[in-house]
Structures are given as C-alpha cells and as structure tokens.
Amino acid sequence: MKQLIKKEFLLGWKWYNYIFFLFPVLLLIPNYPAFTGMIYIFFFVTTLFPTFLTNNDFKFMTGLPIKRNDIVAVRLFDVLFGQLGTILVAIPFMCIKVFAMKMGPSPLMDPNFAFIGMMMTAYALFDVVFFSTYFKELKLPISMLLSILSFMAFTALLETLVQVIPPFRAVLDTFDLRYIGWRLMVLFVGIAIYVGGIILSFRLACKRFSRYNM
Amino acid sequence: MLKVNNLCKRYRSFSLEGLTFTLPEGYILGFIGQNGAGKSTTIKSLTGVNPFDEGEVTFFGKDFCAHTTEILQDVGFSAGAMDCYPNEQVKKIGAVYGMFYRNHDEEYFLRLCRNFHIDPEKKVRELSQGMKVKLGLALAISHKPRLLILDEPTSGLDPVARDEVIEILQKFIEDGTRSVLFSTHITSDLEKCADYILFIDGGRQILFDTKDNVIDGHVIVRGKKSDLTDDLRSRLIGVKQSPLGFCGLMKRSDLTDSDVVECDVPTLEDVMVYYTKEEISL
Numbered sequence: 001m002k003q004l005i006k007k008e009f010l011l012g013w014k015w016y017n018y019i020f021f022l023f024p025v026l027l028l029i030p031n032y033p034a035f036t037g038m039i040y041i042f043f044f045v046t047t048l049f050p051t052f053l054t055n056n057d058f059k060f061m062t063g064l065p066i067k068r069n070d071i072v073a074v075r076l077f078d079v080l081f082g083q084l085g086t087i088l089v090a091i092p093f094m095c096i097k098v099f100a101m102k103m104g105p106s107p108l109m110d111p112n113f114a115f116i117g118m119m120m121t122a123y124a125l126f127d128v129v130f131f132s133t134y135f136k137e138l139k140l141p142i143s144m145l146l147s148i149l150s151f152m153a154f155t156a157l158l159e160t161l162v163q164v165i166p167p168f169r170a171v172l173d174t175f176d177l178r179y180i181g182w183r184l185m186v187l188f189v190g191i192a193i194y195v196g197g198i199i200l201s202f203r204l205a206c207k208r209f210s211r212y213n214m
Numbered sequence: 215m216l217k218v219n220n221l222c223k224r225y226r227s228f229s230l231e232g233l234t235f236t237l238p239e240g241y242i243l244g245f246i247g248q249n250g251a252g253k254s255t256t257i258k259s260l261t262g263v264n265p266f267d268e269g270e271v272t273f274f275g276k277d278f279c280a281h282t283t284e285i286l287q288d289v290g291f292s293a294g295a296m297d298c299y300p301n302e303q304v305k306k307i308g309a310v311y312g313m314f315y316r317n318h319d320e321e322y323f324l325r326l327c328r329n330f331h332i333d334p335e336k337k338v339r340e341l342s343q344g345m346k347v348k349l350g351l352a353l354a355i356s357h358k359p360r361l362l363i364l365d366e367p368t369s370g371l372d373p374v375a376r377d378e379v380i381e382i383l384q385k386f387i388e389d390g391t392r393s394v395l396f397s398t399h400i401t402s403d404l405e406k407c408a409d410y411i412l413f414i415d416g417g418r419q420i421l422f423d424t425k426d427n428v429i430d431g432h433v434i435v436r437g438k439k440s441d442l443t444d445d446l447r448s449r450l451i452g453v454k455q456s457p458l459g460f461c462g463l464m465k466r467s468d469l470t471d472s473d474v475v476e477c478d479v480p481t482l483e484d485v486m487v488y489y490t491k492e493e494i495s496l
Contacts, residue, residue: 060299062258063261063291
C-alpha cells in the first residue's frame with residue numbers, strides 16, 4: 001500500500017492538482033458564501049481520475065504484487081487527501097476571515113465548527129456515491145456526474161435547512177460562544193459520518209470491483 | 215513451476231472451460247489460439263487481474279489464490295507494448311515499477327535498457343513500438359522473476375524486432391531455472407523458441423503437449439479430389455478443398471497404409487488453422 005501511495009504521487013499527481021488546495025482562499029472574499037471555498041473538492045476527481053485513465057494506470061498495475069482491494073484503497077486515499085487537505089487549508093483562512101479581517105456574518109452559513117462538520121457530511125456522501133458507482137464499471141463520466149450532483153444538492157439542502165429552521169440558524173449559523181457545544185457536536189457528528197462514509201465507500205467499491213472484469 | 219488444473223472463467227458472452235496444463239522449470243510454453251480464443255482471459259486469471267471461477271492454479275508449489283501477492287513477487291508480466299504514462303521518462307517508470315518488488319535491481323533494469331538499446335532518459339512516448347515491447351520486457355525481467363508471463367509480446371512488431379524479443383526470451387531461460395509462458399497468434403515465433411504448446415479455441419483446450427509431439431503427432435495430407443473418401447474425410451481434423459484436390463490435417467496415428475495421399479510435416483500454423491477451421495471450399 002505504501003508503494004502504491006508513493007506511485008500515485010510520483011506518476012499521478014501533477015503540479016496543477018495541488019492548485020485545487022487553494023480554493024479555500026475564496027473564503028477571504030467579503031460577502032461571499034463560505035461553502036464556495038469548500039465545494040471544489042470534486043476537481044481532484046475530475047482531474048486526477050482522467051489522468052489515470054489516459055495513462056493506462058490500470059494496465060500499469062496489472063501483474064504487480066498488489067491486491068485488488070489495494071487499488072480501491074489508493075484511489076480512496078487520493079480523494080481523501082484532496083478533501084482533508086482542503087479542510088486543513090481552509091481552517092487558517094476561516095480564522096483570518098473571522099478574527100483578523102473581522103468580516104462579520106457571511107451570507108448563508110458562517111465558517112464555524114458546525115460548517116466544517118456539515119461539509120464533511122457532504123464529502124462523505126460524495127465519496128459513497130462516487131466510489132460505489134465508479135468501481136462498478138469504471139465509467140468515470142457517470143460516476144462524476146452522479147457524485148457531483150448529489151454533493152451539490154446535499155450541500156444546498158444543508159444550507160437551506162440551517163437558514164429556514166430558526167433554532168438551527170440561531171445555534172449553528174453564528175459564532176456565539178453560548179452555542180459552541182452544539183456546533184462542536186455537529187462537527188463531531190460530521191467527522192463520524194465522514195469516517196463511516198470512508199468505510200462504506202471502501203466496502204462498496206471493493207465488493208463491486210471484485211465483480212468487475214478488467 | 216506452474217500447474218493449472220481445470221481453470222474456468224465465465225463471462226456473459228464467453229467462457230473459458232477446463233484449462234489444464236503444466237509448465238516445468240527451464241522451458242518456454244507457447245500459448246496459441248486465434249483472436250478471441252481466450253488467451254488473454256487465461257493470462258488475466260493467472261496474473262490475478264481477474265479472479266477465476268473454478269480450478270486450481272499452483273505457482274512454485276503454492277496455491278495462487280492463497281498466496282497471490284507473494285507469488286507475483288516471482289512472476290514478471292508484460293502485455294505487449296509498454297504504453298502507460300507516455301510522458302514519463304523510462305528511468306522513472308522503472309524506478310516506480312521497481313518499488314513493488316523486493317528483488318528489483320535498478321542497475322540491472324538500466325543495464326537491460328542499454329542492452330535493448332532503450333535510452334532511459336527518453337520519455338515512453340518517444341520510443342518506437344518495438345522499443346515499448348522491449349521496455350515492457352525489461353520491466354518484467356528487472357526483478358529477476360522465476361516465471362515470465364507475456365501476453366502477445368510480438369504482435370504488431372516487424373520480423374527483426376520479433377526475432378530480438380524471442381532471443382531475449384531464450385536468454386531468459388538459459389540457466390534452466392526460469393520459465394516463460396508466452397501467448398501469441400503468430401505461430402512462427404513459437405517454431406523458433408517454444409518447448410511446449412498450449413492451444414485453445416473458443417475457450418476450450420484443444421491441445422497441450424511438447425512442440426515436437428504436436429508437430430510429429432500430426433500430418434498434412436494432400437490428394438486428388440477422388441481420393442477424398444468418406445472414411446478419410448472422417449479422420450481429417452480439417453480440410454481445404456479446391457477443384458484440383460484437397461489438403462487436410464490429421465493425427466499421424468489415424469493415417470493408414472491404404473490412404474492414397476501425399477504426406478507432409480505440418481507447421482504450428484497448419485495445426486492451428488486446421489483445428490480452428492473445419493472445412494474451406496475454394
């Protein structure tokens with residue numbers, strides 16, 4: 001597995017893939033919804049996976065002393081690396097936006113703990129949809145379309161729920177320290193769902209990939 | 215070295231059934247069959263690319279299903295021209311490929327490249343088709359495997375490049391401890407180097423024997439149209455007819471003294487063609 005990850009960085013990841021980690025800079029734009037800095041995680045999939053296909057990466061791995069499940073695991077790693085990297089890069093920009101630039105409330109959700117938790121839930125959905133469909137027949141366009149659409153719709157739904165349900169809005173869409181416990185709870189639930197999503201994505205993808213004939 | 219017993223792999227539209235053969239140390243097994251016969255299906259099953267449905271496969275005395283990754287450490291695999299990551303340098307591809315093998319020898323890989331006249335500084339896309347095939351071989355050999363499995367390594371190559379590939383394979387088995395399983399539909403390549411022949415058609419095994427037994431066990435018979443009696447026809451594996459006469463293949467053991475025919479030694483291509491095409495009328 002270690003070798004496969006190394007291979008991904010040596011052959012798969014190109015300089016332009018790392019540029020997508022800079023999308024959280026969008027958080028610094030005044031009066032710009034915070035989620036716009038976090039939703040572009042699908043660019044890792046839309047640029048990396050076609051690279052693997054056009055470079056015959058599956059053929060490259062043919063005959064190597066690796067398990068089939070390792071192929072699923074390393075592709076999952078690529079996406080998780082992009083998602084977690086985006087969150088890690090976003091955190092300092094959120095702090096700058098809130099504490100240094102003192103921009104005040106954002107349109108839609110404020111970039112707080114609950115926001116990160118909610119984005120992680122949406123990332124989990126993206127992973128489950130993408131990996132369970134992609135490893136069924138390795139048809140990239142369909143998987144990308146389904147996962148991006150479901151991810152965007154789910155993010156919009158979460159944002160809407162927070163805005164239209166007053167108690168949610170009061171507790172989650174704020175930096176009010178009185179409700180920090182609730183926001184931390186949403187964060188931890190989001191992390192738990194994300195971890196569950198990774199496990200589910202891996203299991204579904206492995207099961208479907210085991211039936212796929214290359 | 216390699217034992218395959220009753221290997222079966224079933225797809226919706228094609229099935230490979232009951233493949234049984236062995237490959238001892240120090241020999242080259244030529245795996246023949248026309249396009250779509252099931253050669254690549256077999257090779258994919260033997261390299262763990264696609265799991266097989268039934269049967270037993272043993273490499274070096276170990277069960278393949280139970281020890282897949284351990285076995286693949288001692289197997290080199292190449293599926294023709296190396297066309298992966300065309301924008302990367304040959305030496306980088308070699309280094310990345312080598313990370314997966316405990317016996318990989320970077321110096322040996324670079325030496326193989328030099329011997330095969332491949333410039334390691336070149337990008338993969340800058341290599342000719344023949345060079346790409348040789349790069350695939352260099353990668354497959356660079357971890358010093360005990361068994362080399364090659365899927366149609368010579369197809370699409372000119373005769374000189376094909377001859378070079380065959381020479382590489384012969385040198386590979388020279389020390390008597392290593393073997394090669396080599397699929398192709400270019401039977402003339404196997405005339406030069408194969409010790410054993412495995413012949414499949416439509417997913418079924420037609421023949422498995424030493425090359426000499428395959429050739430010596432068959433005979434090409436020719437005669438006038440009037441000499442092609444029903445009895446003779448029933449013993450022919452395949453026949454081609456023309457207004458002038460007929461030409462067919464039969465097992466040498468089926469030939470009798472009463473047959474009024476002209477006999478000839480078949481080539482592997484004759485064997486393959488006559489088994490595959492039962493009758494051709496001209």
